[in-house]
Amino acid sequence: MDKFFDGSLSPMMETNRGCPFSCTFCHEGHAVYQKVNFFSMERVNAELDYIAQRVPPQVHNLMFCDPNFGMYGRDKDICKTVAGIQQKTGWPKDIFASTGKNKKDHIADALFELNGSMQMWLSVQSMDDDVLDNIKRTNISLPDMLQIQSTLSANKLPSKSEIIVALPGETYGTHIRSISKLVTAGVDTITAYTLMLLNGTDMNTPQQREKWGFVGKFRVLPRDFGKLA
Known part of the structure; x- marks a missing residue:
């Protein structure tokens, strides 16, 4: 793996796989992903140490x-491990992750360990x-x-929220009201994404496409890159 620590890529890792939720727009909403499998803490800690020793400045x-x-x-223990690495090496300065849909109080408690280096989603x-x-x-309500x-604000921790444009049944009015509620809640950053009909999702089945009258179009994906011969 060392050849990938060339300064052009950011390290990514998993501590578990699977999702207990059933969101129809997400491929992990499929029943096959319902069981969550956790990698051992020994493996997670070893991978974090491995990355920390090799990541370029x-x-x-x-x-x-x-x-x-x-x-x-x-996950709070994992955050404590990362915080220890931060104290020793100064890395990572920024941490990105899709935080859980439920148990937001547990998530906030875990993120307190990271001294503001990770946003609450x-x-x-x-x-x-x-x-x-x-x-x-x-x-959550x-x-x-x-x-x-x-x-989060009292502890100077940043927050972020995401919404999806053109979900089934969404209108201009309901979309604007969703944004208004997030602004009222004081969320620091709000990002809107266009609905994508992904292969393997319930939403991209012929039945769902017909039910909601979806008309799909191809487009270039943001943040994608590659080398062309």
């Missing part, structure tokens, strides 16, 4: 590819109940979000 970040980082009890995709039913998703955001 111009690379400042680390990405956890878990679908629900911070939601499980042991309060992603909702939509805050309209009918749209959430259509995509088989449940969000707005009062709970307000409480968590207050705790």
Whole structure:
């Protein structure tokens, strides 16, 4: 793996695989991914140490590819391990991860260990109940979000949320109301993504495409890159 520590790539790692949720727009919403499998803490700690010893000085970040980082009890221990590496080496300065959909208080408690180097993701995709039913998703309530955001702000921890444009049943009005609720909650950064019909997702089946009248078009994906001969 050492050849990839060339300064042009950022390290990415998983501490578990699988997702207990059933969001229809996500390939991990499929039943085959419902069981969450955890890598041993020995493996996770060894991988973190391996990366820390080899990452070049111009690379400042680390990405956890878990679908629900911070939601499980042991994630706080992983954050403590990362914090120890930060104290010894100064790396990573920025940590990226998709934090869990539920147990936001547990997630915030874990992120406190990282001294502001990782954002809390309060992603909702939509805050309209009918749209959430259509995509088989449940969000935390707005009062709970307000409480968590207050705790994050008091501890000077940044927050981020994501919403998806053109979900089934979404309208201009419901989309704007979702943004308004996130602004009211005090979320620091709000990112809107266009709905993508991904292969392997329930939403991209012929039945779902016909039910919601989807008209798909191809486009260049942001942040993708490659070498052309």
